[in-house]
Amino acid sequence: MFAVVVLCLFWMVAGLLGASREKRLVTILTAVVTIVALHLILPETHGFRLATGGSAAPWLLLLGGAGLVALYRVGLGRMRKLAGAKAQAAAPKAGSSNTFSDIELERYARHIVLREIGGVGQKRLKMARILVIGAGGLGAPVLQYLAAAGVGTIGVIDDDTVENSNLQRQVIHTEDRIGMPKVHSASQVLLAQNPHITVLPYHRRFAADIAEKLVSDFDIVIDGCDNFETRYLVNETCARLGKPLVSGALSQWEGQVTVFDPKNGTPCYQCIFPQEPASGLAPSCAEAGVFASLPGVIGSMMAGEAMKLAMKTTPPLLGEMFIYDALYGETRKIKIKASQTCPICNDLTSSF
DSSP states (O other), X not given: OHHHHHHHHHHHHHHHTTOOHHHHHHHHHHHHHHHHHHHHHSOTTOHHHHXXXXXXXXXXXXXXXXXXXXHHHHHHHHHHHHHHHHHHHHSOOTTTOSSOOHHHHHHTHHHHTSTTTHHHHHHHHHHOEEEEEOSSTTHHHHHHHHHHHTOSEEEEEOOOBOOGGGTTTOTTOOGGGXXXXXXXXXXXXXXXXXXXXXXXXXXXXXXXXXXXHHHTTOSEEEEOOSOHHHHHHHHHHHXXXXXXXXXXXXXXXXXXXXXXXXXXXXXXXXXXXXXXXXTTTSOOHHHHOBOTTHHHHHXXXXXXXXXXXXXXXXXXXXXXXXXXXXXXXXEEEEEOOOOTTOHHHHHHTTTO
């Protein structure tokens, strides 16, 4: 039919001229509807009807066929969207699945071949949720090694921003991120290092109004803060909720690390340090200074203790404190015991 040939030619020429598919379809549909309407209005002997087939029936069939095709395409599109939405909902999020992709298996191969870790230990790391208090000197190596090792969900809370004086030891931050919140600076590095994990940054101070709610959402807490007020609050919150607490501290050339877990018979932080030292006896890093690589040594050990807790395959530093002297290259380990007069542990005895 001549009219059909004209419409086909219009489709091709309009396409070559850059007309969109939608505009061409609307134009052709309008033309066909007009032809059908004129067939229904004009007498049978009219020249227009004779030139366009003499009857409206072929055009109605064409419209019906086009309608069926359109309905089919719409239905198919909706089914695809529905299937895609279901697949997306079912797809595991980073750090939440207990299965490994081929990329992850290759990435963690050196862990998995270790007899003490294996696939079971690595899977427990992937499912672990660890909260890090502080994204500074201790937090930097802690966060980097947790991410590299494949800890599935890492929370980090800190209200500070990156400063130039941090860069001597806080290796997770860089000069171009001076002024950026430390938690966001750290989050960028961790996700660049390992996109298969989830990082939850909290740019605020760890305070009493959020302590219990925040800690309850994690399995293990790592304390890398730099003030005693926060240390005592972290300790009390973890003890009350029965969460193991990996604690580290620095002073000039010396650092220490231990695991507090009163629920499993260890002392808590307040057992060992009953009260905050007098002013001047425990100066901050800003006041007394700190050897650049010392946070890396202690922070790496803290990350290791947290991973051992998560894997449940190797013994962590429970009831022991490791002390490292970077000036003389000496280490020692001492036993620590719960205090009979500790207000935190005594209040919790009946709960465990």
